[in-house]
Amino acid sequence: MQVVIMPNESAAGEFAADMVERRAKADSLRVLGIATGSSPLPLYKALARRDLPAIRATRAFALDEYVGLPPGHPESYRSVIGREVTVRLGMDPGRVEVPDGSIDGLSTAGERYERLIADAGGIDVQILGIGTTGHIGFNEPTSSLTSRTRVKTLTEQTRRDNARFFPSPDDVPRHCVTQGLGTILDAREVILIAVGSRKAAAVAAAVEGPLTSMCPASVLQMHSRATVVVDEPAARELRLRSYYTEVLRLRPTWQI
Numbered sequence: 001m002q003v004v005i006m007p008n009e010s011a012a013g014e015f016a017a018d019m020v021e022r023r024a025k026a027d028s029l030r031v032l033g034i035a036t037g038s039s040p041l042p043l044y045k046a047l048a049r050r051d052l053p054a055i056r057a058t059r060a061f062a063l064d065e066y067v068g069l070p071p072g073h074p075e076s077y078r079s080v081i082g083r084e085v086t087v088r089l090g091m092d093p094g095r096v097e098v099p100d101g102s103i104d105g106l107s108t109a110g111e112r113y114e115r116l117i118a119d120a121g122g123i124d125v126q127i128l129g130i131g132t133t134g135h136i137g138f139n140e141p142t143s144s145l146t147s148r149t150r151v152k153t154l155t156e157q158t159r160r161d162n163a164r165f166f167p168s169p170d171d172v173p174r175h176c177v178t179q180g181l182g183t184i185l186d187a188r189e190v191i192l193i194a195v196g197s198r199k200a201a202a203v204a205a206a207v208e209g210p211l212t213s214m215c216p217a218s219v220l221q222m223h224s225r226a227t228v229v230v231d232e233p234a235a236r237e238l239r240l241r242s243y244y245t246e247v248l249r250l251r252p253t254w255q256i
């Protein structure tokens, strides 16, 4: 696992954007996995400032969706992805997929989403955020480390964390459809972005803690091409901070 510590949020976004741009220019980015939430916004903003036709041409798959929000709800991840990613990056909305969170489609939503990803040839680069519970996607603690896309129940902590996007905490849905940890591990490369001190404990558990479903993001220790990009506050609880900085300083740029 490569751990990159940047001085601030916008530098973290620029670093991750450099990585994505390099893959796009090398023609090794046909399918992009996208996360919602605040963490990847600096990356999307940085990519939007660069003129990258290859990004506009990518197929994209969102990680997750809330269950039961009415179509067009401004906080459904379909709407958020539309605003924050598709429009900003100039992607074709018809090539951006989001899991089906409608009540009617729930029993088959996971299977259908897995098939779509497989038919697209799999995800080349998966962008991830991390929740304070250690979740990636919405795989909450005790998620199976080999899980596939399915319905999950959000923890109260995650519902509280996401209440900032809704008129009241009670409006935050209790269920979601999320790519599984096994689905995420199948991506050819993953880039996790975490910023702010609220993420410090989860980042330390994911990177330096034991591999355990109690910190679902720790499953990334099993991925052969995983990069964790954090700002200084999110890196605060990492024990090997100076080692990561040294590794990055000495690394040839072609390897990043």
Ligand code: F6R
Pocket (backbone or CB within 6 Å): 034, 035, 036, 037, 038, 039, 040, 063, 064, 128, 129, 130, 131, 132, 135, 136, 137, 138
């Ligand atoms: C959302 C997702 C979640 C978020 C996580 C962090 O698609 O996959 O894992 O990345 O909840 O959210 P923020 O970045 O808003 O703190």
